[in-house]
Amino acid sequence: MSWKTAYRSFYYANAEEPADIKLDPQTTALLVIDIQNTYLEDKDTPEETARWQPFYSRMRETVIPNTAKLIAECRARGVEVIYARIACLKNDGRDRSLSQKKPGFNYLLLPKDREDGQIVPELAPLADDITIIKTTDSALTGTNLRLILHNMGIKDVICAGIFTDQCVSSTVRSLADESFGVVVVDDCSAAATMELHRHELEIINMIYCHVVQLDEVVGFLG
Template sequence: MSTDPSRRDAPYVAGETALLLVDMQRIWLEPGLDPSHPERGPDHYFYRQTAAQTVPNQQRLLAAARAAGVEVIHTIIQSLTRDGRDRSLDHKLTPIHIPPDLPEGLPPAALAPAGDEILLPKTSSGVFNSTNIDYLLKNLGIRQLVVAGILTDQCVDMAVRDAADRGYLVTCVADACATVTPERHETALKAFGGYCWLADTAAVAARFEALGAGRPGR
């Protein structure tokens, strides 16, 4: 691990680090809910992978982040209007539309926001394009952004690249992300790996725990 604060793997700094969970929603995670892919049953790779690894690893990250006082932000795909007229053109063409009052559009209980954690609805693949996350992160004093979520080669990819372009030091927690096939997952990590520090859950959780150990009163 480098001690150079200009490196992507620089040590996390208390008060300047946030965890971002991307699109961890029931509609994508629970078999039978995704209207675009009714053919995918519970034995599909994606559902098995997210249930066995992605969600448990994110639970571990959340627990460590919350204990350490690390800012936690959730983003979900969700239209602001019931008919989705506010969606991006791409989401209209795909089509992707999750109305604001759809329960399945929210995170599962295991990953639900706690306390006053921020939940940002987005209407495009890129959270930096269709939310005010950049403004929020700057207001919060965040310089280091830890990203995990789905899909690795779509919305996670965009979050990593866009955050890097805006001047954040980005960590992607590779084993807390997933996509439709293992090949797509690995290809994506190789493609955007130059924009971030690729780490695993154990390494990032240990860093969060170290931040917590240094908190006043600990």
């Protein structure tokens, strides 16, 4: 199924097909969101680790390899590659947003220099790449990413990463509100479950972004 007809929500079930997408490498950036070591580590109990196995499998077999290909394609075409990662500036995490201090899954204490907070080795940034450190879900909230994109003349942003229904979605919505064109790469992204992943893509598709596949977005770049 083409990106033009996939992931249609109730709102857009009968909408006209969108126009073809063409991305100018000089005004396009790839944003890789939160693909960090901590999310591939085993959980506190064997039972919880087992519950997360489908996510681990999707990350290792699909998301990380595909994102590595996407990064390589973008670099080859002159597209700016930018990373965002969750990390706090204070070791005790006092600078984190409330959402990262609440008990439960979203509780995150990742000091910026600690290994578990780094981007996974397969996707590691190069020396000249920009990495945004954030203590919020959206990569634009409380960071200088908005200013960076404008300073570099970026008009369109390709998004990949985790979690689709949390930081990816929040970032996409923020980018759309700032009038950037946004493309989310389905097979370079993941949520905890495929149900959550697909549902969130339906919600954000065609209003905040266009949801596409890896081979499609590469074609958009020419």
